[in-house]
Amino acid sequence: MPAPIRLRELIRTIRTARTQAEEREMIQKECAAIRSSFREEDNTYRCRNVAKLLYMHMLGYPAHFGQLECLKLIASQKFTDKRIGYLGAMLLLDERQDVHLLMTNCIKNDLNHSTQYVQGVALCTLGCMGSAEMCRDLAGEVEKLLKTSNSYLRKKAALCAVHVIRKVPELMEMFLPATKNLLNEKNHGVLHTSVVLLTEMCERSPDMLAHFRKLVPQLVRILKNLIMSGYSPEHDVSGISDPFLQVRILRLLRILGKGDDDSSEAMNDILAQVATNTETSKNVGNAILYETVLTIMDIKSESGLRVLAINILGRFLLNNDKNIRYVALTSLLKTVQTDHNAVQRHRSTIVDCLKDLDVSIKRRAMELSFALVNGNNVRGMMKELLHFLDMCDPEFKADCASGIFLAAEKYAPSKRWHIDTIMKVLTTAGSYVRDDSVPNLIQLITNSVEMHSYTVQRLYKAVLDDISQQPLVQVASWCMGEYGDLLVSGQCEEEEPIHVTEDEVLDVLEGVLVSNLSSPITRGYALTAIMKLSTRFSSVNRIKRVVSIYGSSIDVELQQRAVEYNALFKKYDHMRSALLERMPIMEKTTTNGPTEILHTNGEAEPSVRDSKHPPNIPQPSSQANDLLDLLGGNDVVPVIQTELPTKPASSGGELLDLLGDLSLSGVPAPAAPISVSQPTFLLDGISSQPLFNDVAGAIPPMTAYNKNGLKIDFTFERSNSNPNVSVITIHASNLTEVDMADFVFQAAVPKTFQLQLLSPSSNVVPGLNKGTVTQVIKVLNPQKQQLRMRIKLTYTHKGSSVQDLAEVNNFPTQSWQ
Amino acid sequence: MYVLPVPQMRFLLLFSRQGKLRLQKWFTPLVERERKKVVRDMTLMVLGRPPRSCNFLHWKDLKVVYKRYASLYFCCGLDDKDNELLALEVLHRYVELLDKYFGNVCELDIIFNFEKAYFILDEFLMGGEVQETSKVTVAKSIEASDMLQETMEEYMSKPAF
Numbered sequence: 013m014p015a016p017i018r019l020r021e022l023i024r025t026i027r028t029a030r031t032q033a034e035e036r037e038m039i040q041k042e043c044a045a046i047r048s049s050f051r052e053e054d055n056t057y058r059c060r061n062v063a064k065l066l067y068m069h070m071l072g073y074p075a076h077f078g079q080l081e082c083l084k085l086i087a088s089q090k091f092t093d094k095r096i097g098y099l100g101a102m103l104l105l106d107e108r109q110d111v112h113l114l115m116t117n118c119i120k121n122d123l124n125h126s127t128q129y130v131q132g133v134a135l136c137t138l139g140c141m142g143s144a145e146m147c148r149d150l151a152g153e154v155e156k157l158l159k160t161s162n163s164y165l166r167k168k169a170a171l172c173a174v175h176v177i178r179k180v181p182e183l184m185e186m187f188l189p190a191t192k193n194l195l196n197e198k199n200h201g202v203l204h205t206s207v208v209l210l211t212e213m214c215e216r217s218p219d220m221l222a223h224f225r226k227l228v229p230q231l232v233r234i235l236k237n238l239i240m241s242g243y244s245p246e247h248d249v250s251g252i253s254d255p256f257l258q259v260r261i262l263r264l265l266r267i268l269g270k271g272d273d274d275s276s277e278a279m280n281d282i283l284a285q286v287a288t289n290t291e292t293s294k295n296v297g298n299a300i301l302y303e304t305v306l307t308i309m310d311i312k313s314e315s316g317l318r319v320l321a322i323n324i325l326g327r328f329l330l331n332n333d334k335n336i337r338y339v340a341l342t343s344l345l346k347t348v349q350t351d352h353n354a355v356q357r358h359r360s361t362i363v364d365c366l367k368d369l370d371v372s373i374k375r376r377a378m379e380l381s382f383a384l385v386n387g388n389n390v391r392g393m394m395k396e397l398l399h400f401l402d403m404c405d406p407e408f409k410a411d412c413a414s415g416i417f418l419a420a421e422k423y424a425p426s427k428r429w430h431i432d433t434i435m436k437v438l439t440t441a442g443s444y445v446r447d448d449s450v451p452n453l454i455q456l457i458t459n460s461v462e463m464h465s466y467t468v469q470r471l472y473k474a475v476l477d478d479i480s481q482q483p484l485v486q487v488a489s490w491c492m493g494e495y496g497d498l499l500v501s502g503q504c505e506e507e508e509p510i511h512v513t514e515d516e517v518l519d520v521l522e523g524v525l526v527s528n529l530s531s532p533i534t535r536g537y538a539l540t541a542i543m544k545l546s547t548r549f550s551s552v553n554r555i556k557r558v559v560s561i562y563g564s565s566i567d568v569e570l571q572q573r574a575v576e577y578n579a580l581f582k583k584y585d586h587m588r589s590a591l592l593e594r595m596p597i598m599e600k601t602t603t604n605g606p607t608e609i610l611h612t613n614g615e616a617e618p619s620v621r622d623s624k625h626p627p628n629i630p631q632p633s634s635q636a637n638d639l640l641d642l643l644g645g646n647d648v649v650p651v652i653q654t655e656l657p658t659k660p661a662s663s664g665g666e667l668l669d670l671l672g673d674l675s676l677s678g679v680p681a682p683a684a685p686i687s688v689s690q691p692t693f694l695l696d697g698i699s700s701q702p703l704f705n706d707v708a709g710a711i712p713p714m715t716a717y718n719k720n721g722l723k724i725d726f727t728f729e730r731s732n733s734n735p736n737v738s739v740i741t742i743h744a745s746n747l748t749e750v751d752m753a754d755f756v757f758q759a760a761v762p763k764t765f766q767l768q769l770l771s772p773s774s775n776v777v778p779g780l781n782k783g784t785v786t787q788v789i790k791v792l793n794p795q796k797q798q799l800r801m802r803i804k805l806t807y808t809h810k811g812s813s814v815q816d817l818a819e820v821n822n823f824p825t826q827s828w829q
Numbered sequence: 830m831y832v833l834p835v836p837q838m839r840f841l842l843l844f845s846r847q848g849k850l851r852l853q854k855w856f857t858p859l860v861e862r863e864r865k866k867v868v869r870d871m872t873l874m875v876l877g878r879p880p881r882s883c884n885f886l887h888w889k890d891l892k893v894v895y896k897r898y899a900s901l902y903f904c905c906g907l908d909d910k911d912n913e914l915l916a917l918e919v920l921h922r923y924v925e926l927l928d929k930y931f932g933n934v935c936e937l938d939i940i941f942n943f944e945k946a947y948f949i950l951d952e953f954l955m956g957g958e959v960q961e962t963s964k965v966t967v968a969k970s971i972e973a974s975d976m977l978q979e980t981m982e983e984y985m986s987k988p989a990f
Contacts, residue, residue, distance in 0.1 A: 020941050027940075063944060070850055070943065072865075092978045099947055107858050129974045139955045140856065164970065171955040178835075178956075201961040208958050215835045246963045249918065256922075256962045259915050299914035306912075334883040339914060370883050 016049055017042070019063045026071075039073050050081055058085060059093045062100050069103060079104050079111060086118045094122070094130060098137045107143035116146050123153040128164055131157070135165070139172035147176040151183050158190040163199040170194070170205035174212045184213055184220065195230050200247055200254055203234070207260045214267050225268050228275045232282045235261045239289060250294045262286070262303040269311030276312040283308055287320055298328070298336050302343070309347055322347065322354040329361045334370050341365060341376035348383045359384050363393070366400045378408060382415040390423040394433055402440050409444035413437050417449060427460040428506055431467050439474050442481025450486050455598045457491060465498040466506035467491060472499055473510070475520055480529045486537045489524060492517055493541025494595060497548040514549040518542065522558060536569055543577045547592040556581055599825060711826040717803065717818050721748035722777065724757070724803075726820075728827045736794045738827050744785040746777040752807040752814075757787055760802045766792040777807070791828075799828035836908030838916070838957030839891060840867065841950070843939065844902050848872045851901060851939050852946055856957035871895075871904050885913050896920050900936045919959060926953055929968055948974065 017025075022042060029035035046061045054061075062081050069075035082104060085097025105112045115137075122134035135157070138150060154176060157169035177184050187209070194206035214221040238253045238261075247254035265283075269276040286304050291297040301324055308321040325347075328340030344362070348355045362384065365377035378400065385393045394416065401412045416437055424430035434453055438445065457467050471488035479485050492499065496517050502509045524530050524538040539562060546555045559581065562574035580588050711728040718724070722744065729739045746752050755775045761767045772787035793799060801820040806813065843852040850868055859867070874886060875895045886893050888906070894916040895904040903920045907913060924934070926949050931938040939946050952967045952974075954960060961967050 023941055067943065070853070072850075091974075095948065095974070095978065096944065099944060103853075106860060108860065127977065129970075129977055132970075132974075133951070136951045136955055140951075141858070143858075167960050168955065171958055171960050174958065175956045178837075200963055201966060204962050205958070205960055212835055246965050249922075254962050255918060256915070256959050259912060263912075295914055296918050299912060299918055302914050303912050334881075335885065335914065335917070338883045338885055369881065371879075372883055372886060 016045060016057050016060055017064075019060060019067065022064050023067060026068075035071075039068050039071070043068065043073070047077060050077070055088070058088075059090075059096050063096050066096075066100055066103055075104055083111075083114050083118070086115060086122075091127070091130060095133060098133050102137055102141050105141070107141060112141075112143060113145060116149050119146070120150060120153060123150065123157065128162060131165055132168055135168040135172045139168065139175040142172075142175060142179065144179045147179045147183070151176050151180070151186060155186055155190055158187065163197070163202045166197075167199070167201040167205040170202065170209045174205075174209050177212055177216065181216055184217060187213070188220075188223075195227060195234065200257055204254075204257045204260060207231075207257070207264050211260065211264045211267060214264070221267065225272065225275055228265065228268055228278050231261050231265055231268075232279055235265075235282055235286070239286060249296045251291055252296055252300065255296045255300055258286070258300050259303045262300070262307050266307035266310050269307070271312070273312055279307075279311070280313060280317060283313070284317060284320065287317075287324060292327075292331075295333065295335070298331070298333075298339075302328075302339055305343060309343075309350075318351060319354055322351055322358070326358040326361060329358060329365065334368070334373060337365065337368070338370070338373050338376060341373060341380055345376060345380050345383065348380060352384075355380075356384060356386075356389075359389065359393075363396045366396065371405070374404065375408065378404075378412060378415070382419060385419045385423060387423050387425075390419065390425065391429070394420065398433070398436050398440065401437065406444065409441045410446055413441050413445045414449070417452070421456070427463050428466065431457070431460060431463050431470070435470050435474065438481065438484040438487065439478070442478075442484035445483040447483075450483050453483075453487050454490055457487070458494075458595060458598050461597070463506070464491075464495045465501075465504045465509075468495040468499045469504050469507070469510060472512065472517070472520070475524075479524055479527055482531050482534050485524055485530065485534050489521060489534065489537040489541045492521060493537075493544035496541075496545045500549070514545075514551050515554070518545065518549075518551065518554060518558075521545075525558075525562075532567055532569060535567065536573065539570055539573055539577075543573075543580075544592045546581075547589045712824050714822055714824060716742070716801075716820040716822075717805070717816075719816065719818075720809075720814070722746055722752060722805065722807070724805075726823075728824070734792075736792055736796070738791045738793060738799070740789040740791060740827070742785075742787050742789065744777050744787075745781050745783075746779050747781055748809070749779050750810050751779045752777040752809050754813075755785060755807040756805070757785075758804040758806075759789060760804075761791060762797070762800055764793070764795050764797050765799070768792075793828050796828065798825075799823045836910040838911070838919075838954075839906040839908070841903070841905045841954070842868060842871055843946075844868075844872055844875075844904070845936060846876070846900050846902070848876060851936070852943060852950070854947070854950060854954075867906070871906075875902055875904055884917060894920070898924050901939065919954075922959075922964070923950065923953060925964060926967055929964065930971060 026035060026038055029038055042064065046065060049057060049061050058081055062078055062085060065075045065078040065081075069078075078100060082097045082100035085093040086101065088094060088097065101112070101115060105115070119134045119138055122130050123138075125131050125134070135154070138146065138154070142150070151173075154169050154172045157165050158173055160166055160169070173187050173190075177187070191206070191210065191213075194209070195203065197203050197206065210224055210227070214224055235258060238258055241253060243251075244253050247257075249255050252258070262283075265275075265279050269279055283304055286300065287308070290300050290304075292301065305321040305324050308317050313321075322344075325340045325344050328336045329344075331337055331340075341362070344355050344358070359381075362377055362380050365373055366381065368374055368377065378397075381393065381397060381400075397412065397416055397419075401409060401416065404412060416433065420430055420433045424433070434456070438453075457464070460467070468491045471484075471491050475485060475488040475492075496514075498504075499512050499517060500514055502511060504510075521538045521542050525535055525542075530538070539559070542555055542558055546552050549555070559574050559577045562570050563578050565571045565574060580591070711730075713725055713727040716724045716726050723746075725743045725745075727741045727743065729741075730737075742757060744755065744757065753776050755772075755777050757769075757772065759767060759769065768790040770788040770790070772785055774785050777783075777785050791799065800823075802817065803820060804815070804817050806815045808814070837856060839855075839857050841852075841854040841856075842850065844850050850872075853864070853868065855864060870888065871893065874888060874893070878886070884894055884896055886895075890909055892907045892909055892911060892913055893904060894907060894913050895902055896917060897903075903924065905916055905920065907916055927934045927939070927946060930945070930949055931942070949967070949971055952961065952970050961970075
């Protein structure tokens with residue numbers, strides 16, 4: 013059998029392959045040869061074959077059939093074999109497969125070998141890829157070597173110990189004795205790896221951290237020597253002595269000084285020294301300064317030192333080297349929260365970085381700029397950021413736009429400025445603006461009442477130029493539909509009013525409807541806007557025409573709207589003006605409040621209590637229709653309380669007692685005149701802003717009363733038939749062990765309201781939260797005043813009767829607006 | 830990628846401008862499939878960088894530091910809390926060590942002597958940490974190990990691989 017081809021020969025051959033297929037063929041041929049050589053158990057050439065296999069593996073070809081061969085090489089006595097064998101193990105073996113455990117014994121033997129390079133290569137392998145089991149088995153050997161006087165082995169043992177601790181943290185303790193004199197070493201390799209080992213132990217264990225704090229003075233001394241000592245050629249990098257060691261010491265000092273006054277004080281001087289004396293012309297000096305800054309910011313340093321650190325970062329920002337600028341921006345971003353004022357001083361430099369060519373730097377500069385915006389600098393900053401928005405790559409535009417909106421909302425110096433800023437964003441980056449910005453902007457616009465005509469005029473002008481940016485067109489359509497009357501009336505205080513006719517406005521909106529550029533959602537906005545103008549403009553016929561055309565649109569959404577709007581023109585014309593009137597100021601949509609949390613009181617056995625059946629309360633069916641009577645303006649008793657058989661029928665007198673400062677007319681008063689009498693159904697989809705449908709539905713529940721174990725929650729619904737009526741359902745629950753019997757809930761409201769109580773579900777609130785009593789209250793609030801309520805609760809509990817009065821004032825605004 | 834309590838270097842890769850891998854050192858356990866993915870992602874990202882960009886990028890939750898030396902890219906993956914400026918020094922030191930050993934090192938040296946490149950790396954880094962900060966000491970160790978190899982081969986009068 014001829015000797016297998018040599019490694020370099022193979023590499024040369026494979027590189028001559030001109031195609032992937034040719035290469036594959038060569039590889040397959042060689043692999044076959046190697047496989048048969050392995051089968052023959054050839055000791056002489058095993059090393060060569062495995063080396064070739066590793067080369068082919070690097071090219072991407074499978075080499076798993078060489079795994080066992082690596083193990084055989086490791087077991088060989090030849091150093092060449094061991095070297096390649098261990099290399100192969102690190103590349104081909106995987107700690108998830110059991111086969112790697114076969115290495116353990118070989119490594120153990122090699123750790124005790126007479127030649128330090130054999131020991132070294134074994135330590136290296138263990139320290140790179142040792143699994144948890146291997147580490148457990150061999151930790152003792154590593155610990156022994158950590159105490160040797162041979163610095164070559166000691167430094168490797170230290171890093172191997174680091175790996176063991178990473179894999180099996182419980183073994184940390186056993187290395188503690190060996191760490192005793194580590195820092196007394198003169199050898200830089202041992203020093204460096206020792207610092208790494210100490211760092212690992214301190215980061216993982218607070219006890220170790222406390223134990224090693226006493227090393228701070230020694231570490232400070234070592235660092236000082238490094239800085240002050242003369243030129244040492246062996247460890248010099250561009251005039252700096254052993255930067256790797258300096259950085260690791262600084263990092264360890266950071267960990268030891270964090271949160272500890274004494275340690276922090278002990279290192280203040282050396283940190284100041286490193287910060288001021290380190291040469292900054294090359295990357296290596298800046299690497300040390302960077303680590304120093306991180307340390308200063310993390311420990312309890314005195315303020316002068318902190319300012320020094322921020323100033324270093326500020327100088328970094330002006331460095332020609334973009335890596336340094338990038339690192340500075342990243343660090344400033346981390347410190348901007350804690351040292352805001354100091355970072356503010358570098359604002360102009362940071363803003364200049366927005367113009368940097370490097371993408372990573374631009375992004376960091378943008379994030380930092382937003383963090384620095386405050387009430388004082390908002391005008392200047394926004395100018396820069398708007399300019400950036402205009403010039404930047406598309407990948408930034410969405411984030412930048414959102415950032416500008418947020419900052420503008422927080423710090424806008426005036427409403428006009430705010431609207432102007434929004435306009436600029438929409439016209440500059442209108443297609444990149446996030447979808448949720450549109451409703452937010454609309455809400456903002458409705459709130460700036462005095463700016464309505466200005467806003468709609470500017471939006472109109474913007475849309476005349478360009479209807480391709482969907483968010484801009486959507487906001488503009490909405491505004492034109494809502495404030496079209498202001499637009500044509502030619503009144504605008506903020507700027508020169510433009511002359512627009514109704515037809516011109518309708519032209520624009522119709523243009524949006526038919527344009528290919530408009531998305532379906534935008535079309536929906538436009539159609540609704542046109543419809544709204546039917547109550548604001550006089551050219552109703554034109555609008556009717558448009559609406560009827562879209563009644564047969566292919567787009568289902570448009571079709572539905574058009575059909576319903578059509579119906580509004582025909583059958584429900586009397587409702588049209590009320591439905592399409594000016595929108596009220598919208599509250600910011602809050603997320604739904606948490607649903608009622610039920611408190612469970614453990615599993616106590618229910619005590620025997622008198623079984624009182626909830627009385628069956630016959631209710632006249634006219635109660636339900638009373639609501640309609642209220643609306644119809646018939647004479648109405650202000651408060652209607654449902655009757656329980658055990659209570660006297662007339663409750664008017666008692667109620668008057670409740671009133672106190674709540675004035676309630678005891679005389680039936682005519683209900684406030686209501687302009688429109690509504691039928692009991694409503695056409696869906698009429699609301700002009702579909703995205704706001706959810707607002708009405710999401711009224712959060714509230715706890716009205718919670719005392720002595722009785723908890724009463726209110727949940728809300730809007731009445732479908734009348735927007736002035738709130739339907740409140742009370743849920744009474746009882747957390748005590750004993751039921752509350754004869755439970756009666758009474759309520760009174762201020763003069764401008766009217767209240768109706770429907771019958772309760774029962775008059776016993778079972779204990780231990782085993783059930784709730786519910787009762788429906790209907791409150792009519794035609795003047796949309798803030799709802800207040802006084803409630804009176806009576807019940808019998810544990811044999812005695814309980815009575816309590818309470819005021820309920822914390823109604824969510826959505827419930828009465 | 831794992832979240833490790835103490836920041837460490839995760840991997841070190843060398844690849845050519847055509848994306849051919851020349852060396853791969855892994856400091857955390859990953860299966861073959863995961864390794865291949867990392868190599869693929871790194872190659873694509875680094876080779877796709879515009880010229881004159883800074884040497885740092887973000888990938889998942891790691892910082893990636895890379896530097897081009899002639900036709901080879903040296904690329905390492907770091908924890909987010911690591912010092913990337915120092916990582917550049919680590920990469921540079923490794924290149925210097927290779928240069929000292931091979932004499933004006935070029936990509937071909939690394940291709941034809943990849944196992945030596947690994948041996949040198951293993952004298953400089955272990956578990957992602959620097960084990961020796963003196964160039965001279967590393968060079969001496971490599972020299973001595975090579976001598977050990979040759980001596981044994983000569984003794985056994987068998988050819989080296």
